[in-house]
Amino acid sequence: MKLKIDRKLMPLLVTILVLIVGYAFGYSQYNGMRQPQAFFNIFIDNAFLLITSVGMTFVILSGGIDLSVGAVIALTTVASAHLLEMEGWSPGAVIPLMLLMGTALGAAMGSIIHFFQVQPFIVTLAGMFIARGTCFFISLTGVTISDPFYRQVALYQIPIPFFEKAFISINVMIALAVLVIAVYLAHFTRFGRTVYAIGGSEESALLMGLPVGRTKVLIYTLNGFLSALAGIVYSIYLLSGFGLNALNLEMDAIASVVIGGTLLDGGVGYVFGTMFGVLINGLIQNLIMFNGQLLSWWTRIAIGALTLVSLGLQSAFAATRRRRVVVER
Amino acid sequence: MAESRLSWKRLRDNKVFWPIVVLALIMLFNAIFTPGFFKIEFKDGHLFGSLIDILNRGSILALLAIGMTLVIATGGVDLSVGAVMAISACTATVMINPQLANEGVKSAPDMLANFTNTPLWLLILTALLVCAGCGFWNGLLVSRINIQPMVATLVLMVAGRGIAQLIVNGQIITVYYTPYYFIGNGFLLGLPFTFFIVVAVFLLAWLLTRKTAIGLFLESVGINSTASFYSGINEKNIKLLAYTFCGFCAGIGGLIYSSNVRSADANNAGLSTELDAILAVVFGGTLMTGGRFSLLASIVGALVIQTTTTTLYALGVPAMAATAVKGLVVLIVVLLYSQQAREGLGLLIESAGALFAKKGGQS
Numbered sequence: 001m002k003l004k005i006d007r008k009l010m011p012l013l014v015t016i017l018v019l020i021v022g023y024a025f026g027y028s029q030y031n032g033m034r035q036p037q038a039f040f041n042i043f044i045d046n047a048f049l050l051i052t053s054v055g056m057t058f059v060i061l062s063g064g065i066d067l068s069v070g071a072v073i074a075l076t077t078v079a080s081a082h083l084l085e086m087e088g089w090s091p092g093a094v095i096p097l098m099l100l101m102g103t104a105l106g107a108a109m110g111s112i113i114h115f116f117q118v119q120p121f122i123v124t125l126a127g128m129f130i131a132r133g134t135c136f137f138i139s140l141t142g143v144t145i146s147d148p149f150y151r152q153v154a155l156y157q158i159p160i161p162f163f164e165k166a167f168i169s170i171n172v173m174i175a176l177a178v179l180v181i182a183v184y185l186a187h188f189t190r191f192g193r194t195v196y197a198i199g200g201s202e203e204s205a206l207l208m209g210l211p212v213g214r215t216k217v218l219i220y221t222l223n224g225f226l227s228a229l230a231g232i233v234y235s236i237y238l239l240s241g242f243g244l245n246a247l248n249l250e251m252d253a254i255a256s257v258v259i260g261g262t263l264l265d266g267g268v269g270y271v272f273g274t275m276f277g278v279l280i281n282g283l284i285q286n287l288i289m290f291n292g293q294l295l296s297w298w299t300r301i302a303i304g305a306l307t308l309v310s311l312g313l314q315s316a317f318a319a320t321r322r323r324r325v326v327v328e329r
Numbered sequence: 330m331a332e333s334r335l336s337w338k339r340l341r342d343n344k345v346f347w348p349i350v351v352l353a354l355i356m357l358f359n360a361i362f363t364p365g366f367f368k369i370e371f372k373d374g375h376l377f378g379s380l381i382d383i384l385n386r387g388s389i390l391a392l393l394a395i396g397m398t399l400v401i402a403t404g405g406v407d408l409s410v411g412a413v414m415a416i417s418a419c420t421a422t423v424m425i426n427p428q429l430a431n432e433g434v435k436s437a438p439d440m441l442a443n444f445t446n447t448p449l450w451l452l453i454l455t456a457l458l459v460c461a462g463c464g465f466w467n468g469l470l471v472s473r474i475n476i477q478p479m480v481a482t483l484v485l486m487v488a489g490r491g492i493a494q495l496i497v498n499g500q501i502i503t504v505y506y507t508p509y510y511f512i513g514n515g516f517l518l519g520l521p522f523t524f525f526i527v528v529a530v531f532l533l534a535w536l537l538t539r540k541t542a543i544g545l546f547l548e549s550v551g552i553n554s555t556a557s558f559y560s561g562i563n564e565k566n567i568k569l570l571a572y573t574f575c576g577f578c579a580g581i582g583g584l585i586y587s588s589n590v591r592s593a594d595a596n597n598a599g600l601s602t603e604l605d606a607i608l609a610v611v612f613g614g615t616l617m618t619g620g621r622f623s624l625l626a627s628i629v630g631a632l633v634i635q636t637t638t639t640t641l642y643a644l645g646v647p648a649m650a651a652t653a654v655k656g657l658v659v660l661i662v663v664l665l666y667s668q669q670a671r672e673g674l675g676l677l678i679e680s681a682g683a684l685f686a687k688k689g690g691q692s
Contacts, residue, residue, distance in 0.1 A: 065479070067604075112660075116667040119617045121406070121479075125604055126659040133653020140647060243649060251487055254480075264477045297494035297595075304488025311476050311484070 011313040012261030012273040018306070019276055022283050030290040036163040040172075042282035047171035048073065048234040049252060050278045053260075054182045055226030056253040057274045058219050061186070063199040063266025064120040066220065068109065069227040070249030071131035072102055074242070076231025078135040081143035081241025084150070091149040099228050105131065106224015110217035120220075128250070135243030142242035145235060154236050171233045178226065179275055186271045195219060199266025255307045256281055263314055280306060344614045344623035351612070351662060352633050355640060363643045375516040379639060387635030388523035389414075389582040389599075393606035394613070394627040395527075395534050396464075396578030399571040401610050404551040404619025405471055405478030407572060410579040410606055412489025413463045414599030417583025419493040421456040422502040422593040425509065445506045453512075457580045463489070464576015468569035486603065493595035503592045513589030523585055527628075530578060534624055537574075547571060551619025608659055609634055614666065 026033040043050075052069045059066045076098050083089040083097070109127045113120050145151075157167035186192040194215045197205040206212045235241055254264075260277030262269025284302045288294045359366040359379075369378035393410050400407045424447040445452070463485060470481035504510070515522035538544030549557045550564045557564045582602070587593045607617075612630030615622040637658055641651040665674070 112664070116664055116669055118663050118667055121607075121617060122611055122659070122663050125608070126656045126663065129604075129652045129656025129659065131653075131656075133650050133656060136647055136650035137653060140649075251483065254483065255487060258480060264480050295494070295499050297491040297499065299491070301488045301491035301495070304484045304486075304491065307480070307487065308470075308484045311470075311480055312474065 009261070011310050012270060012276065014313055015259055015261060015273065015276045015280060015310060018309075019280050019283060022280070022287065026283070026287050026290060030287075032290050033286065036160070036166040038286065040160065040166055040168050042279060042286060043172045043175070044169050044237075045285070046278050046282040047169070047175040048230040048237060048246075049249070049256065049281065050175040050275060051178050051230040051233060052227055052249065053253045053256045053274045053278050054178055054271060055223035055230075056250075057182070057257050057260070057262055057269065057271050058186065058195055059120075059223050060254070060257050060262050060264060061199045061266055061269055062195045062216065062219050063202065064113070064216070064219070065124065065254070066109075066120065066223050067124040067250045068105070068127035068131055069223065069230070069253055070246040070251075071128040071135075072105060072224065072227035073231040073234055073246040073249060074244070075131045075135050076102060076228050077235040077238070077241035077245050078138050078143070078243050079241070080232065080235050081145050082138050084145055084147045085143055091147055095232055098232055099225060102228020102231065103221055103225040106227070107217060107221040109224070110220030113220065114213045114216045124220075132243065139241070139243070142240050145239045145241065150236055150239060154239055169237075171237055174229070174233055178229070179271070182271045191215060191218065196267055199268070201267075252281060252303070255303055258314075259303075259306055259310045261310065261314075344621070344626040345629060347614060347666070348612050348626050348629040348633055352629055352636065355633065355636050359636075359640055359643075363640060366640075366643065371519070376519045379643070381521065383632065383635050383639050384524050385521040386639070387632055388521070388527045389585050390602065390605055390609055390635055391527045391628045391631040392530055392578045392582045392585070393602060394609035394631040395530055395624055396575030397606040397610050398613070398615055398622050398624055398627040399534065399538070399547060400478070400575045401607070401615050401617060402547045402551045402619055402622035403568050403571045404554065405568065405571070406482065406607060406617065407464075407467060407575045407579075408479060408482040408603050409463065409467060409485035409489055410575065410582070411599035411601060411603045412486050412493065413460050413576055413579035414583035414586060414602060415490055415493040415593075415595050416463060416496065417456045417460045417580040418587035418593035418598045419496040419502070419595050420459050421452050421509075421584055422504050422587050423497050424452040424455060425504060425506045426502075445509070449508055453584060456584055457577060460580025460583065461573050461577040464573040464579070465569065467576065468572030471572060472565040472568040490595055493598070497593060497595055499595075501592055501594045504587065509588055510591060511588070513585045513587075526581060526585065530581065531624060531628065534574070538624070543567070543570070548620055548622065551622075605634055606631075611659075611666075612662060 023033075023039075032038055052073065056066060056069060079101070080094045080098050083094045084091065105127060109120075109123050112118055112123050153170050156170050158170065158173065160166040160168060186195065194205065194210045194212070197208065197210055198212055198215060202212060231246075234246060238245070256277035257269070257274050258264060258277070259280055260269070260273035260275070262273060281303060284299050284306075288298050288302075363379075366379045369376055369380060371377075375381075393414075397407060397410065425445045427446060447455075467478075467482050467485060470476045470484070471478050474481075511522060512526075513523060517525055538547060546557070546562050546564075546567045549560070549562060550567050554564050557567075579599075583598060586598055609630035610622075610627045611617065612633050613623055613626030613628075615627065634655065637655055638651060641654055642648070646654065
């Protein structure tokens, strides 16, 4: 009997397999990883990465790229820390304002990409510079957040049923909620289908009468919103704001999306897969931490190697898929 | 009248024109707001001044921009140049004194002596070969395995710094060997030595692309890779060459950097220079989608970025905050380059020119 698996799913399946094997390896080698909490800690430590990677998945599915997410996260942490601590704002005002800021930034970048026909790479690169630089106009040094609400949220533990003493944080719940909503958005709504169509071929989508322009702007707006949300989650997680936070995070997010089986050409992939990409990222960090002898830079080598493996798989399984890009000046 | 319109069109279509206009604007800003910006002194047999400083500091960016131009001309992009710079810096410095990598700076004072374990030419050659190898690897991934350039080079960008850490064993290597300082700090005929390096690499690239058919092939591959293949161009090897050359340029950049700061830090050498290099190329009017390119325009683009940075420092803007202004400049320039803005602006100037000519005719 021949097992039939959709070719598109292969990279994702390999990722899941690597995750399981990697975890089993860690389980057998290190005592610390046998605690259930070690598993949930991966979620706790990477909640912000999951949120922003979900947003990145939409962008990449549409055939675009967003380099500004790390900087927007940093800007959110700095701005909210500054407003909370120096200006004495209440979290009830800061959080909506931050979300609004991220959304507006995303919408601005999306509009420039669409209306001026500038490559997403360049626009979001400029956005990244602007957001990262603005952090240092606000504060040159790190600011610790001592707001009671943020502290409460950070310290609150949600117990996991069936596991003793295991817990997750509110951040994780937010990230998982984002994931569920994103899966619904990508696979069960008109917006999601349009995203896939644009990624498959923007021209065809346009000729089909799909609202390409509106959807493209919306994608970047959504990503801006999710970056700001990730920034809030990150500032709750770290309880501080600093302009060098989340440096190069966009690359981690892109790597997670690619490892999660989304084609960088756009049009193929699953939002759900991104979670596994993020989990692998966290698992590698955990393995290296528990090993204790390897230095942290092995994380980067391992993530690079894994990205390469999933890329190799993608090109092996998707080699038949040819895409013609018509470039117009 | 027709002639003046024609020359305006020719001027406007010249790739070097717009970057020079932007550069001139920034210089004009400096002439007004930064006192002493144009002052050049002759001291100890060298020229000193902000402009010379820009030439010296901008050299790394200019080198990266030359390599990046060729890659972008093929329709690709190389995100790994910053990491390759780190690899180059670490390879070269570790060869000067491998012990520093093993035991760190806290060891015996004789290790801090002015000596080298490897001859200077050999360590430069090795670093450049390693970096050309890195570029070759990128080229292989892009041309043979058909991975999207951005992701293919992302792999080395992510892993490269880890590899550089591996080379220096996680240490920050300090260089005590004085002849090595000359690469990034030396002066020749009153001008920074780095200036001559840039000129040499530029000439090499220019001869390669404009005096042989390779330049034409690069553009043709960038415009349509498949069509180039069917017209008998070995498009894979052309791409391979572009990436290898880009890695080579990044290697020189890494040498200059490590020589300039007299140390090699795998984490910070060439951090986010890849983005600056891409911006320089985009400033130069080369499209990210590939095709027509101009090496000179890219170098002017690099100078624009360096001048902006130096200007901001002169105005007392903190280094990190300066990136915001740089981002704004990028955004404005990119919007100016976009077809909509160009058409609008061109129309405006042409009609103004026509009006002017008409008035002139009347008088």
